[in-house]
Amino acid sequence: MERVRSSEAGAAVEVVAGWLSAAKSVAVLTGAGISAESGIPTFRGPGGVWKTYRAEELATPEGFARDPKLVWEWYDWRRSVIAEAQPNAGHRALAALEARAERFTVITQNVDGLHDRARSRNVLQVHGDIWTLRCIVCGRERRDLCPRLEPLPPYCACGGMERPGVVWFGESLPQGIWEQAVKATKAADLFFVIGTSAVVHPAAGLVYMAKSAGARVVEINVDDTPVSSSVDLCWRASAAQALPQLL
Numbered sequence: 001m002e003r004v005r006s007s008e009a010g011a012a013v014e015v016v017a018g019w020l021s022a023a024k025s026v027a028v029l030t031g032a033g034i035s036a037e038s039g040i041p042t043f044r045g046p047g048g049v050w051k052t053y054r055a056e057e058l059a060t061p062e063g064f065a066r067d068p069k070l071v072w073e074w075y076d077w078r079r080s081v082i083a084e085a086q087p088n089a090g091h092r093a094l095a096a097l098e099a100r101a102e103r104f105t106v107i108t109q110n111v112d113g114l115h116d117r118a119r120s121r122n123v124l125q126v127h128g129d130i131w132t133l134r135c136i137v138c139g140r141e142r143r144d145l146c147p148r149l150e151p152l153p154p155y156c157a158c159g160g161m162e163r164p165g166v167v168w169f170g171e172s173l174p175q176g177i178w179e180q181a182v183k184a185t186k187a188a189d190l191f192f193v194i195g196t197s198a199v200v201h202p203a204a205g206l207v208y209m210a211k212s213a214g215a216r217v218v219e220i221n222v223d224d225t226p227v228s229s230s231v232d233l234c235w236r237a238s239a240a241q242a243l244p245q246l247l
C-alpha cells in the first residue's frame with residue numbers, strides 16, 4: 001500500500017481528497033486535540049490537564065469513591081470551560097464532510113459534545129458525555145446542561161449520589177456504542193485518526209482494527225503518536241486548519 005508522510009499541506013490535501021471522493025464508508029476517531037482550538041485543554045502534552053491534576057484521583061472509580069466532592073468540583077470546572085467553548089472549524093468541517101458522504105461515523109473520545117453542536121449526526125461518544133449524570137444507586141441517567149451544579153455532589157430523586165456519565169480509567173466502554181464503533185471501523189475504507197495521543201485503549205485499538213480490515217488510515221495531529229508509523233498518511237497540522245481544506 002502506498003505510504004505518504006506529509007507535513008506539506010498541498011500534497012496532503014490532494015491525496016486525502018482523492019481518497020475521500022473514492023471512499024464509500026468513512027470513520028473518524030477524534031480525541032481532545034480536535035477541541036484544543038475551541039479552548040478546551042487536552043489531557044497530555046503541553047498544557048495538558050494530567051500535568052496539573054492526577055488522573056487516578058479524578059478519573060477513576062476509586063478516586064470517586066474516596067472523594068466524590070473533589071471529583072465533582074473538577075468535572076464542574078470542566079463543564080464550565082466546555083459551556084463557554086464553541087465548535088471550531090475542524091468540528092464543522094467533519095459535519096460538512098458527513099453531509100456529502102454515503103456513510104460517515106464520528107467516533108469520539110471527547111465528552112464535550114462539540115461534534116453534536118457542530119451538527120455532526122452520526123456521533124459515537126465512546127467515553128460518555130460530560131452533560132449526563134448517572135445515579136450510582138438506581139442507575140437512572142439524566143442530562144443537566146447547567147455549567148455549575150448545585151449542590152456538589154448532586155443527588156438523584158431516589159436519594160442516591162450521582163456521578164458524571166463518563167468512562168473512567170479501569171471501566172468498560174458503553175457496550176452498544178462500542179459495538180457500533182467497531183462495526184463502523186471494520187466497514188470503513190477510509191479511517192481518520194484526529195487529535196488523539198492514541199495511548200488510551202480500547203479506543204486507540206480502532207486504528208489498528210481499521211488498518212487490518214483494509215482501510216486507508218490518515219492521521220491528523222500536530223505531533224507524532226504511537227500509531228503514526230502504522231498509518232498511510234501523517235498530516236502534521238492542527239485539526240482546525242487541516243480539515244476545512246478537504247471541503
Ligand code: OAD
Nearest residue numbers: 031032033036042043044109195196197221222223238239
Ligand atoms: P490527549 O490529551 O492524550 O491527546 C491529545 C492529542 O491531540 C495529542 O496527540 C496532541 O498532539 C494532539 N493535538 C493537540 N492540539 C491539536 C490540534 N489543534 N490539532 C490536532 N491535534 C492536536 O487526548 P486523548 O487522546 O483524547 O480519558 O486522550 C484519550 C483519553 O485520555 C481521554 O478520553 C481521557 C484521557 O485521559 C479519560 O479521562 C478516561
